[in-house]
Amino acid sequence: MNMVYFDHNSTTALKSEVLKTMLPFMTERHGNPNSRHMFGRNARDAVEHARAQVANAVGAQASQVVFTAGGTEANNFAVSGVAGNLAHGQILTSAVEHPCITRPALAMQHRGWHALNINVNADCKLDMHHLHNLLAAPTNLVSVMLANNETGVIQDVAAISELARQYKAYMHTDAVQALGKIPVSFSDIGVHAMTLSSHKIGGPLGAGALVLDKRVDIQPLLYGGGQEKGLRSGTENVAAIVGFGTACELAIQNLGHFAKHTQTLRDRLEDGLASMKAVIFGESAQRLPNTSFFAFANESGEVIEGETLVTALDKAGFAVASGSACSSDSTEPSHVLLAMGIDPDVARGAVRVSFSASNTIEQVEAFLKALAQEVSRIRQMTAIAA
Amino acid sequence: MNMVYFDHNSTTALKSEVLKTMLPFMTERHGNPNSRHMFGRNARDAVEHARAQVANAVGAQASQVVFTAGGTEANNFAVSGVAGNLAHGQILTSAVEHPCITRPALAMQHRGWHALNINVNADCKLDMHHLHNLLAAPTNLVSVMLANNETGVIQDVAAISELARQYKAYMHTDAVQALGKIPVSFSDIGVHAMTLSSHKIGGPLGAGALVLDKRVDIQPLLYGGGQEKGLRSGTENVAAIVGFGTACELAIQNLGHFAKHTQTLRDRLEDGLASMKAVIFGESAQRLPNTSFFAFANESGEVIEGETLVTALDKAGFAVASGSACSSDSTEPSHVLLAMGIDPDVARGAVRVSFSASNTIEQVEAFLKALAQEVSRIRQMTAIAA
Numbered sequence: 001m002n003m004v005y006f007d008h009n010s011t012t013a014l015k016s017e018v019l020k021t022m023l024p025f026m027t028e029r030h031g032n033p034n035s036r037h038m039f040g041r042n043a044r045d046a047v048e049h050a051r052a053q054v055a056n057a058v059g060a061q062a063s064q065v066v067f068t069a070g071g072t073e074a075n076n077f078a079v080s081g082v083a084g085n086l087a088h089g090q091i092l093t094s095a096v097e098h099p100c101i102t103r104p105a106l107a108m109q110h111r112g113w114h115a116l117n118i119n120v121n122a123d124c125k126l127d128m129h130h131l132h133n134l135l136a137a138p139t140n141l142v143s144v145m146l147a148n149n150e151t152g153v154i155q156d157v158a159a160i161s162e163l164a165r166q167y168k169a170y171m172h173t174d175a176v177q178a179l180g181k182i183p184v185s186f187s188d189i190g191v192h193a194m195t196l197s198s199h200k201i202g203g204p205l206g207a208g209a210l211v212l213d214k215r216v217d218i219q220p221l222l223y224g225g226g227q228e229k230g231l232r233s234g235t236e237n238v239a240a241i242v243g244f245g246t247a248c249e250l251a252i253q254n255l256g257h258f259a260k261h262t263q264t265l266r267d268r269l270e271d272g273l274a275s276m277k278a279v280i281f282g283e284s285a286q287r288l289p290n291t292s293f294f295a296f297a298n299e300s301g302e303v304i305e306g307e308t309l310v311t312a313l314d315k316a317g318f319a320v321a322s323g324s325a326c327s328s329d330s331t332e333p334s335h336v337l338l339a340m341g342i343d344p345d346v347a348r349g350a351v352r353v354s355f356s357a358s359n360t361i362e363q364v365e366a367f368l369k370a371l372a373q374e375v376s377r378i379r380q381m382t383a384i385a386a
Numbered sequence: 387m388n389m390v391y392f393d394h395n396s397t398t399a400l401k402s403e404v405l406k407t408m409l410p411f412m413t414e415r416h417g418n419p420n421s422r423h424m425f426g427r428n429a430r431d432a433v434e435h436a437r438a439q440v441a442n443a444v445g446a447q448a449s450q451v452v453f454t455a456g457g458t459e460a461n462n463f464a465v466s467g468v469a470g471n472l473a474h475g476q477i478l479t480s481a482v483e484h485p486c487i488t489r490p491a492l493a494m495q496h497r498g499w500h501a502l503n504i505n506v507n508a509d510c511k512l513d514m515h516h517l518h519n520l521l522a523a524p525t526n527l528v529s530v531m532l533a534n535n536e537t538g539v540i541q542d543v544a545a546i547s548e549l550a551r552q553y554k555a556y557m558h559t560d561a562v563q564a565l566g567k568i569p570v571s572f573s574d575i576g577v578h579a580m581t582l583s584s585h586k587i588g589g590p591l592g593a594g595a596l597v598l599d600k601r602v603d604i605q606p607l608l609y610g611g612g613q614e615k616g617l618r619s620g621t622e623n624v625a626a627i628v629g630f631g632t633a634c635e636l637a638i639q640n641l642g643h644f645a646k647h648t649q650t651l652r653d654r655l656e657d658g659l660a661s662m663k664a665v666i667f668g669e670s671a672q673r674l675p676n677t678s679f680f681a682f683a684n685e686s687g688e689v690i691e692g693e694t695l696v697t698a699l700d701k702a703g704f705a706v707a708s709g710s711a712c713s714s715d716s717t718e719p720s721h722v723l724l725a726m727g728i729d730p731d732v733a734r735g736a737v738r739v740s741f742s743a744s745n746t747i748e749q750v751e752a753f754l755k756a757l758a759q760e761v762s763r764i765r766q767m768t769a770i771a772a
Contacts, residue, residue, distance in 0.1 A: 038389055225458070
């Protein structure tokens with residue numbers, strides 16, 4: 001069976017053009033960029049070329065890009081690195097951040113900092129009033145994601161940055177899900193630090209970046225050989241970094257097409273979902289064009305479990321997610337939906353579809369057909385069991 | 387010009403058999419191992435297969451392997467993770483550890499722990515008497531590498547572990563340089579934790595591991611989605627992990643040949659070096675078979691700078707290192723040689739040759755010829771300048 005992949009927010013396939021630029025660094029052009037000989041210098045040149053490509057994709061300077069092994073590391077680095085270099089104060093994170101922001105913040109709490117959540121409304125948008133109130137206490141860092149991985153809802157990070165700066169707090173944004181799907185500009189949104197990841201945009205796993213205002217005094221997370229100007233030690237993953245650079249360049253070139261194409265697919269999907277009376281989370285907010293997060297709850301309040309639907313759809317040939325991939329092995333309802341005030345039972349029904357430019361309208365039509373069948377079948381089974 | 391690569395302790399080429407096992411996971415078999423659908427389950431199976439391969443290479447159980455993005459991360463994790471979960475005490479590291487052990491230990495010092503160096507003797511071997519004395523104060527962790535990256539000198543980690551355990555300290559060893567060059571057994575040497583790296587054994591960059599006794603309560607370095615049983619969050623780098631697994635399997639298969647072949651090359655090299663009156667560091671200690679670390683100092687005490695020789699040899703077609711690659715952009719003499727009591731001027735002359743099984747005796751002969759020419763040329767130039 002030819003599986004259809006609709007889980008691109010979790011990880012998306014490496015683009016063949018990207019792999020092509022990586023392969024020389026996995027074969028004859030091996031070398032440690034810290035070595036002085038020819039192999040080392042070639043590797044260094046490749047890393048610096050990729051640094052410029054990544055910077056260019058987000059309107060930053062190459063010298064502002066610190067390479068990491070991925071988005072999780074960059075987010076941990078931002079939280080513990082920025083707050084860790086300041087006197088104990090508050091770390092404010094939105095209630096819908098990825099756990100790789102909120103959990104390092106909680107770990108800092110054990111070391112004397114205070115980690116607090118900023119509320120969101122029913123549409124997943126940050127409660128600016130709550131942020132304003134929280135900023136009354138001395139705050140080291142505010143971290144709010146540019147776009148949510150589950151709902152796709154886009155935050156007004158420029159306005160949040162402006163408020164944070166008024167209170168002399170550093171501002172970080174996790175732009176992992178936004179990159180390649182909507183325009184992202186490091187300077188325009190006024191943040192001090194921004195996280196990027198390679199494998200969400202058709203680059204390889206193993207590369208990410210923290211884009212960083214050089215005036216921010218940050219503590220390394222990884223100490224050692226002093227790579228990345230002492231900010232991130234460890235031999236640079238040359239091939240992955242090269243691939244990340246290429247993927248950034250392609251993502252920017254293809255941004256218009258990606259947005260238009262996936263929006264068309266999403267519109268068709270959500271027309272179908274509406275006719276099936278699905279709840280679509282964050283529907284009325286501005287969202288990433290490729291993401292739809294929904295659940296089925298009938299009039300009598302019976303919800304189809306997201307896990308059940310994901311398993312049924314997998315058997316029917318469609319790969320979709322129930323909440324974020326990272327929490328897929330958990331049966332807890334999505335913390336994002338709970339923060340939006342969604343009933344926990346409805347939240348347990350959540351299923352996420354996330355498209356890439358490689359998906360087609362025919363796949364969406366076939367998916368809607370399979371979905372209708374599975375929903376009907378599961379409801380019948382539940383009715384018999386009850 | 388066809389460059390000869392003699393810098394395998396810095397990074398060694400990805401084996402073609404390894405790349406072959408990785409490529410499916412960089413093309414059609416993409417997927418996040420945390421997803422429940424078919425793509426996710428396939429990726430999970432591949433990661434778990436690799437985990438067994440890595441465990442098997444060091445006589446450990448698969449459940450003891452925690453994957454990281456590399457050796458630097460695993461070493462940082464070991465130091466800050468083990469000590470960070472204990473009351474403030476001492477962290478003892480040998481004076482010849484890689485900076486990715488000593489620098490995180492120093493960072494812990496700012497948080498209330500004490501970081502102290504254990505002396506080594508002129509042969510780079512740990513001073514057991516000094517360790518014994520240091521252990522009189524409450525000690526959280528002792529970290530001593532299995533084999534030194536610069537000199538290749540092998541420590542008696544089993545004896546060090548035994549002593550550390552007598553004093554209820556946890557014992558960690560950095561086995562990055564030992565793996566694939568000498569037999570490494572996690573259980574036989576009695577350590578609580580051991581660091582491994584993929585790209586030093588013909589695997590890709592981007593993968594490493596901390597092999598960990600499950601009784602050790604360790605704090606994560608990277609928080610987030612809860613991967614690796616909550617010990618190391620971040621989407622698993624599936625292709626790199628698969629490559630690391632294959633590389634481990636091959637390294638164990640080829641260990642006998644590697645040792646015999648590189649020792650033959652090293653013996654020939656050092657015969658030549660002896661006739662050129664080079665100083666060979668750690669020569670009388672047990673060393674990795676592939677590594678030679680040396681300098682040229684004449685009767686009047688004039689030393690040829692290592693950097694000068696590396697640059698000259700690079701032009702002549704040979705890639706070698708001056709001290710460890712990570713510190714190649716530094717002009718400080720090697721901290722390893724200083725800890726061994728080597729005169730700083732002599733230490734500045736240090737050049738490292740590290741072989742792999744792909745190197746040949748003809749390359750060594752050609753190298754000795756080029757080396758003799760360059761040494762003679764540089765000495766003449768220095769004499770003219772003086």
